[in-house]
Amino acid sequence: MAYRKIPVPQDVAQVLETLWQAGYPAYVVGGCVRDCLLGREPDDWDICTAATPDQMRRVFAGERLVPTGEQHGTMTLVRCGVPYEITAFRTDGPYGDSRHPDGVRLGASLMQDLARRDFTVNAMAYSPRGGFVDYFGGSQDLRARVLRCVGDPRARLAEDALRIARAARLAAQLGFTVEAQTAAAAGGSCADLSAVSPERVRVELEKLLCGAYAGAALRLYGAWFAAVLPPIPAWTGGAVAACPADLSTRLAVLAYACGDGFLYSLRFPRETALAASAVAAYLAVPPEVTAESARRVLHRLGPRGAQTLAAALTAVCAAHGDEKSARAASAFWRETQQALARGDCYSLAQLQVNGADALEAGVPPGRAVGRALARLLDGVLRGDVPNDRAELLRRLRAIAQEGSGTV
């Protein structure tokens, strides 16, 4: 029996048991059941129960119960410092805006609670007392590796467009295909994704990109993101698949493939967006294979960014079947590693002189100091100037003289 494979941890089982003993059926539900049946480690154990938040308060009297989403029926029990999210069985009211139900109704049955869930493989529940519950054919779809909406796909995706992004993301993580009618409905209502908060879409896109099957998912379902992403060129899936499963590399490839505007419109953290844009710019104009170019890339991107660039370049070349450029990409990475191994200077922080030295050498205070140091660093990056303190001090004095001559 499928449910034998659901190893509910002892502590989670105890929370379920407390609820059952008080007369409220309780189950683990959703992603954790799906992941266990797939032999994957669940991220978290979501619990659903017939108890309403007020009833949970009575059941867990004397324990810490935090109303983390009480209006949606969700309370968090904290036992021995461990949080357990417990949600009352509920049905969602009508969706006015393709995203938020206008209200939720508590006091629903387990069947109703499972019916509101997005995909059949996410609509299974289990508890040691109640057994394995699968009203919508989730285990069958799981075996067939298919994502299928619970109920009518058109209605379900129209009421919450985030499910379109979730379908693509789950496909990317699990290697599932989206069942034909669900896929047709997703394609038909994907414009509604623009109504979903950019942050929510961003989270799904991030998970999609990091998925083990991200390349195939982008190829098959990337077009569903048309409301929030420019058209994704056909080679992108192959390039993403050839990248390490790492967000910065894959994001840079996507930013190169369809422009970096989405990094800002989908509200990626500023640092993440700037880093991906910078790498994408180098993908458009790959660095030369010279020590100077390696130092300049290190200056601009830092060692981690340079590694991201090398991986992204290799992946993009592989996707284009461009072996010559792929060889150049590995040669560039070798240059970079050699520059690092030699301890080449590529940043102001590594320069053997600083602002105080510039002032002492007679450079006037203010922006001239930064300009003088930048000039020295430029010479060091080029390879014309050694990163040698005596030599750099001599040059600083020369710059100071130059400056006073022109004033």
Ligand code: ATP
């Ligand atoms: P993950 O592995 O990322 O946690 P998950 O499927 O568990 O995947 P969650 O966001 O944790 O995703 O949601 C938990 C469960 O809640 C889902 O398995 C699904 O049953 C339900 N659910 C989540 N989002 C939606 C949604 N937008 N519409 C309907 N049901 C949803």
Ligand code: MG
């Ligand atoms: Mg989850």
